Amino acid sequence: MMTAWVHCNVCYRLPSQNNKISFHLTSCGHLLCSNCNNVEQSKHCPICKRRVTVMEINRNLRADLQIFFRNPKDLLQQYLKNLRDVLIFQSTQRSRLNKARRTQENKMAKLMANAQAQLKRKADAEKAIVAEKLDLQKELTALKRRFRELQATLLALREAEAHKRTATPVLARTNRFSLPRIGLTERGERDGPESSFVATSTPNNDCQTVHHRDLRGVNTSLKHVAASFANCGKESSPIVPSKVLSTPDILGVKNYSDSSLQKDHIKPFVF
Known part of the structure; x- marks a missing residue:
């Protein structure tokens, strides 16, 4: 571990394997041999006179201090x-x-x-x-x-x-x-003036006012009918019945007596 440059900074002694002189490192960076080391008594470095501490240089030296003694190449x-x-x-x-x-x-x-x-x-x-x-x-x-x-x-x-x-x-x-026309031709065609009334089976009142027109050209078979309506009952009817005609007589229905109706259990017509 020791190199050729290590020596005592007081007496300049070199370390040797023959002698058993130890070397110490001070906190101020100086090297002292055991003969020159009186720091333990004086607590001061003999070189710079500063208060220091010392440590022996051996294998037990701290790693951060051993680095100062190693080869720079290594x-x-x-x-x-x-x-x-x-x-x-x-x-x-x-x-x-x-x-x-x-x-x-x-x-x-x-x-x-x-x-x-x-x-x-x-x-x-x-x-x-x-x-x-x-x-x-x-x-x-x-x-x-x-x-x-x-x-x-x-x-x-x-x-x-x-x-x-x-x-x-x-x-x-x-x-x-x-209103229908009253004038009809022989063939049944309508011809002639229109009537202002309607003919019914009920006799007309003589006071009924009839507005008639000229009856010329009217069928001869119906002239007496139109004339009768026009005269309003002034002329007597050509048919003079011996008695008053009833509805069955007008319609041509045989008149049955009440006894025959009762016999045949036929009820008489009521009009």
Whole structure:
């Protein structure tokens, strides 16, 4: 361990394997042999006179102090090795950290891409919904317009139907109460003036006013009928019955006696 440069800073003695003189290192950086070391008594360095402590130079010297007695070449190689180990260790840690950061950055980039894609899909969906809403609004407007048109058409049809129903009875009554003509030709065709009355089986009142027109051209078989109506009972009827004609006589139905009706259990007609 001892090198050629180690010596006592007081007497300049060199260490030797033959003698058993020990050397000491002071806290101020001086070397003292055992003969010159009186620090334990004086507590001061004999060279610089400062208060110091001393330690014997041997294998038990602290590692941080042994380094001062080692070969610089060995120290350099050791330092280079240590430096390389330090560099490798630090480089490995940096690589792990950079890898973790890259992984995290890639993950964040994927998340950002997914978020952007989702936002784009959402925006496209919103645009599609807005377009569909506009189409539905247009369709609804068209349906409302069509509904109003159909409603107006239905209302017009109902009004026409109601007008038709109210107009039909008036026309029927007008046709029902129109008076027939009294003048007929020999072939049964209507010809001549219209009568202002209707002939019935009930005798007409003599006071009944008859507005007659010229009877020329009327069928001769019906002249006496028209004349009778025109005379209002002034002329006597050519048919003079011996008794008052009853309804069965007029209709030509045989008159049964009450006894025969009771016999045959036939109830008489009541008029």
